[in-house]
Amino acid sequence: MAENHPVIIVGSGHAGLQLARNVRRLQPTSGLVMICADDGVDYAKPQLSHAFSQQQSAEQLTRKTAQELRQELKMMLLTEQRVEAIHPAEQTIVVNGRTLAYSKLILATGARAFVPPVAGDASDDIKTLNSLQEYRHLRERMMQGDRVLVLGGGLIGTEIAHDLAVAGKQVSVCDPSAQILASLLPEFAAQRLAETLQALSCDLLLNNTLEMLQRLPQGLRATFTNGDAREFDHVICAAGLRPNSELAAQAGLNVERGIVVDSQLRTSDPYIYALGDVAQIDGRLWPFLQPISQCAAALAKTIAGEPTHVTLPVMPVNVKTPRFPLQLAGETRAADVDWQIEQDADSLLAKAYRDEKLVGYIAGGTAQMQGLALLRQLSI
Known part of the structure; x- marks a missing residue:
């Protein structure tokens, strides 16, 4: 049976x-x-x-x-x-x-990590970071060479770029969107995180995609859709799953x-x-x-024999970029909300309202700890 x-x-x-x-x-x-x-x-x-x-x-x-x-x-x-x-x-x-x-x-x-099609004889040199085995391989390779191109300015790509920059690598982030974390953050919040990355000497190549990757005697030559060409030692793709x-x-x-x-x-x-x-x-x-x-x-x-339905409440998303961490939840990308924003050099606290009801928030930097209190107040 x-x-x-x-x-x-x-x-x-x-x-x-x-x-x-x-x-x-x-x-x-x-x-x-x-x-x-x-x-x-x-x-x-x-x-x-x-x-x-x-x-x-x-x-x-x-x-x-x-x-x-x-x-x-x-x-x-x-x-x-x-x-x-x-x-x-x-x-x-x-x-x-x-x-x-x-x-x-x-x-x-x-x-699995998605790698967009790229022309050139070095397309197979594009690596991903989606498992412990891939990390082991990447860590060994990256003992040599400091110039790193990260494909994808979403959640994972941004976190990887931040980490590599803190580790002392020369990092560039390429994304077809006009801002980083385009699916999660409004422009004002994305700009704060972009400034943090740029302060770590990250170069943001936005409104751009990698078109061709070619091998050089030392490193890789990347050609972008805007016509620019740059040299890197490593390319990591974090363009989604x-x-x-x-x-x-x-x-x-x-x-x-x-x-x-x-x-x-x-x-x-x-x-x-x-x-x-x-x-x-x-x-x-x-x-x-x-x-x-x-x-x-x-x-x-x-x-175990106790039929149980899954009920998923509104849950926060944490952006793990320690120099300026973020927590967000609710309708942070809606176009029909009114934002109330408080910020200074170390913090960002933004609340999204619709019909005087709190429907989303972004808490960054030293204000991040206020996120959980706001989570309980959301009207979604």
Whole structure:
């Protein structure tokens, strides 16, 4: 019977591990299998945005090895193995050529870094920073050469650029938008963060994209759409993420931007769930730790036989740029709000109102700690 088979989690990132830990608290002896394509170590992924300036090795960022996770969670953890196919009708998956049966299957396959197409013989030299393994490789490479181009001025790109600049690198940030963090911040707040980066000698190449990357005897030659050409030693792409939903699509599950799930994180198949960066909830992707943790706690209850709906409140976004950190929540990009702004050399506190109701805020610098109080006041 299918109910006698284990729960199988595909993916060992934050989503998969949070779910496994919650399952174990509720079901200490149930059958549990986790499958991952990497070495399965537990590490704090957000710390990758600070690791260069803190001179941390990959080993220092590791919290638990795969063997330690096996012991902690009393589960079968299959590392460096890939799920090749899902057969929903049989409730089985194929892993490295062998078939495993499941009672419930959870897809926590995460997302991969998107690298836009770039002409030139050095396009393969564009690196990403989306895993501990990639950080280990990048850290070794970047021991040589200080000129770094970061593609993408969004949340991750800005944090990486800030960290590299603090670490003493010569950093340029390229983004097609007219400002950094264009999807999160209004222009006045983006400008404050831009000034912080520029004070760290970051060069902002906005309204611009990388068109060609060519190898030189020493370094790389980058040509941009505005006609400029510059030389760099390294190029890191942080231009966004793409959910790893191909496996679900091949199995016939409903996939749009990510794997479509209902309020219990169930996919279009009653025995398959999705969680984390790959899950599309109410038409949105939620690639942040707090909502993922809340989803994992709810899904563990559902798996344990207590159907639980996920309710995600308004959650803050933290921009981890220590020289001028920001917290924001609510409608920070709406065009029909009135901003009340207080700022000085060390702080920024901006409140967005609509019909005299607080609908968003931005708290930066020394005012960042006021964010949580404002979060409770939001009328959304």
